[in-house]
Amino acid sequence: MLREVLWKDMLNMKINKNFIEIELGKLYAIWLREFKVFLREKSRIVASTFTPLLWLFVLGAGFGTIATNPSAISGTGQIASGGGPGIDYQKFIFPGIVSMSIIFSSVFFGSYIIWDRKFDFLKSVMVAPVSRTTIFIGKTFGGMTTSLMQAAILLVVGLFLGIHYTPFSIVLIVVIILFLSFALTSLGLAIGSYMESLEGFQLIVSFVVFPLYFLSGALFPLNNLPPWLSILTALDPATYAVDALRNTMVGITGKNPFVLDIGILLGYVIVLGTIGMLSFRRMKAV
Amino acid sequence: MISIKNLVKTYDSLTAIDNVNLDIYDNEVFGLLGPNGAGKTTLIHILATLIKPTTGSASVNGYDIVKESSKVRSSIGIVFQAPSSDDMLTGYENLKLHSLLYAVPIHAREKRINDVLELVGLTDRKNHQVKKYSGGMRRRLEIARGLLHKPKVMFLDEPTLGLDPNSREIMWKYIDRLVKDEKVTLILTTHYMEEADFLCNRIGIIDKGKIIALDSPSRLKESLGGEIIKIELKNKEESMKTFVESILKPYDFVHKVEVNDEENVVIVYVDNASRNLPTILKAIDNNVKSVDFRSPTLNDVFLKYTGRHIMAQQEDHAEGGFMERYAQYENK
Numbered sequence: 001m002l003r004e005v006l007w008k009d010m011l012n013m014k015i016n017k018n019f020i021e022i023e024l025g026k027l028y029a030i031w032l033r034e035f036k037v038f039l040r041e042k043s044r045i046v047a048s049t050f051t052p053l054l055w056l057f058v059l060g061a062g063f064g065t066i067a068t069n070p071s072a073i074s075g076t077g078q079i080a081s082g083g084g085p086g087i088d089y090q091k092f093i094f095p096g097i098v099s100m101s102i103i104f105s106s107v108f109f110g111s112y113i114i115w116d117r118k119f120d121f122l123k124s125v126m127v128a129p130v131s132r133t134t135i136f137i138g139k140t141f142g143g144m145t146t147s148l149m150q151a152a153i154l155l156v157v158g159l160f161l162g163i164h165y166t167p168f169s170i171v172l173i174v175v176i177i178l179f180l181s182f183a184l185t186s187l188g189l190a191i192g193s194y195m196e197s198l199e200g201f202q203l204i205v206s207f208v209v210f211p212l213y214f215l216s217g218a219l220f221p222l223n224n225l226p227p228w229l230s231i232l233t234a235l236d237p238a239t240y241a242v243d244a245l246r247n248t249m250v251g252i253t254g255k256n257p258f259v260l261d262i263g264i265l266l267g268y269v270i271v272l273g274t275i276g277m278l279s280f281r282r283m284k285a286v
Numbered sequence: 287m288i289s290i291k292n293l294v295k296t297y298d299s300l301t302a303i304d305n306v307n308l309d310i311y312d313n314e315v316f317g318l319l320g321p322n323g324a325g326k327t328t329l330i331h332i333l334a335t336l337i338k339p340t341t342g343s344a345s346v347n348g349y350d351i352v353k354e355s356s357k358v359r360s361s362i363g364i365v366f367q368a369p370s371s372d373d374m375l376t377g378y379e380n381l382k383l384h385s386l387l388y389a390v391p392i393h394a395r396e397k398r399i400n401d402v403l404e405l406v407g408l409t410d411r412k413n414h415q416v417k418k419y420s421g422g423m424r425r426r427l428e429i430a431r432g433l434l435h436k437p438k439v440m441f442l443d444e445p446t447l448g449l450d451p452n453s454r455e456i457m458w459k460y461i462d463r464l465v466k467d468e469k470v471t472l473i474l475t476t477h478y479m480e481e482a483d484f485l486c487n488r489i490g491i492i493d494k495g496k497i498i499a500l501d502s503p504s505r506l507k508e509s510l511g512g513e514i515i516k517i518e519l520k521n522k523e524e525s526m527k528t529f530v531e532s533i534l535k536p537y538d539f540v541h542k543v544e545v546n547d548e549e550n551v552v553i554v555y556v557d558n559a560s561r562n563l564p565t566i567l568k569a570i571d572n573n574v575k576s577v578d579f580r581s582p583t584l585n586d587v588f589l590k591y592t593g594r595h596i597m598a599q600q601e602d603h604a605e606g607g608f609m610e611r612y613a614q615y616e617n618k
Contacts, residue, residue, distance in 0.1 A: 018389075022389045025386045025389065026386055026387050026389070028386065029382075029383045029384075029386035029387055030387075032383070033372060033375065033379075033383055036374070036375060036379065037372065037374045037375070040374050040415075041374065119368075119370065119373070120366055120368050120370035121370050121371070121372055123336065123366060123370055124366065124370035124384075124431075125387065126336065127334050127335070127336055127359060127362075127364055128359060128384065128387040128388055129357075129359040129360040129387070129388065129389070130387050285331075285336040285337070286331055286336050286337060
């Protein structure tokens with residue numbers, strides 16, 4: 001019975017030649033809206049580019065004075081052993097700062113649906129004949145695009161820090177960025193779909209965004225951490241992105257082999273993507 | 287076109303829609319008139335498949351609102367109470383977005399967008415960002431958006447809420463035009479009596495989730511029994527009032543005589559007040575201090591069924607851009 005129904009549905013899809021074209025059109029529409037809004041909110045672009053630069057240059061230069069002088073502080077052995085005594089702290093945290101930019105932009109992007117709902121835009125999309133899954137995917141693509149664009153600005157800055165890119169490493173970097181931003185945009189959308197008011201937004205910043213960032217090992221090496229901290233860092237999806245980016249950009253073999261990092265990241269993409277999609281489907285329209 | 291059967295929607299202890307049965311016909315302009323919180327918006331949201339009913343059923347354009355929600359969505363257009371277009375996009379871009387969401391065929395898309403822009407008089411503003419639109423323009427853009435895919439049914443939820451009287455009249459003109467040009471069945475909710483009176487062929491008065499009266503505006507008003515004459519008497523004696531009542535009752539154009547207890551006022555419901563007023567005044571001779579007569583309004587109808595006036599709703603201004611709306615949100 002069920003099989004017959006499914007078969008019939010598939011036949012209908014085939015008969016309707018425009019089906020895929022129409023669905024792609026809907027997806028494109030949702031993505032395009034996000035992209036245009038992103039480009040027009042200049043203050044958002046400036047702010048979200050400036051903050052990582054602040055971390056990179058002020059914190060990087062400040063802590064760098066400790067990190068380049070191993071006798072000043074213990075626990076920086078990883079930096080020295082990874083790149084020899086010459087690698088500076090700024091270069092070390094650069095992949096972490098790129099990840100930070102992705103963490104912030106993706107989670108914020110996802111939870112921005114609270115605003116869409118507040119101003120009824122979401123309602124107008126949900127009353128259209130568009131499936132929740134399409135809306136969800138369109139949104140995540142939007143989040144991935146904005147994350148990638150912001151990361152691109154930072155990657156250019158990386159050139160001045162002496163980061164070397166090859167065509168192959170750029171491909172890997174883009175893949176890592178897209179994986180992480182898909183996973184975290186999904187997470188943001190999932191959280192946003194449960195929240196009814198903007199008051200909760202600050203909670204997301206405190207309890208999601210900053211923990212994801214600090215636990216990712218963006219600012220410190222993950223070896224020799226106390227066990228409780230090790231466990232927490234292992235749970236953070238961003239950890240694997242930082243590790244993989246560090247491997248690709250500055251050639252430090254981190255905690256895990258590159259392939260394992262990518263594999264775990266893909267696992268998070270699937271898990272968080274599924275959670276996000278399911279949350280989105282059960283979300284109330286009004 | 288729309289058929290609602292035993293529809294109920296409850297929230298915890300609150301009954302928002304209380305066993306509504308209603309049929310709305312093709313090409314009708316149907317008004318749901320009622321005070322704030324009567325259940326108008328909830329009913330619209332249920333018909334638009336945004337909320338599921340607790341019990342009962344309804345069909346829109348022949349499709350069941352629960353089982354065939356996607357088909358219902360394709361065949362309706364809806365304008366929400368608060369404008370829902372994206373501020374950051376231009377009017378044209380908002381329409382383009384929705385023409386894709388509603389799968390308006392590519393070859394017809396541009397023409398259709400231009401047609402609806404023309405219909406609501408926004409052609410010359412189409413490339414401006416919506417945040418620069420006035421409240422009235424935003425509403426008109428919403429209407430254009432709702433019409434893009436040539437829906438069979440169009441819902442307008444409080445289309446003139448928060449507009450100044452001038453913009454309201456302009457809005458009425460556009461609504462009137464879309465009914466003629468687009469041949470849609472229109473369902474609008476309002477708590478403005480004049481609006482329902484001016485625009486609708488048929489009105490359902492809704493209060494506390496129940497439809498309490500259903501007819502054309504003129505028949506609803508006629509059901510009150512003609513026009514209303516208010517006569518203030520010189521003589522303050524109680525017996526005078528009953529005397530007047532006994533004199534006026536026999537006339538066949540008099541429907542009802544109401545004696546007001548507090549003041550020395552007699553209210554008479556009559557046919558053709560302008561013609562029959564002299565007869566009445568002659569009959570009760572010199573006892574009249576002042577006379578006032580008027581046609582009944584829908585407010586009188588509402589008063590008759592509920593014993594209350596339709597309360598003036600707190601006006602919600604939809605003007606301004608993102609930050610203004612944010613400020614409004616903060617104030618709430």
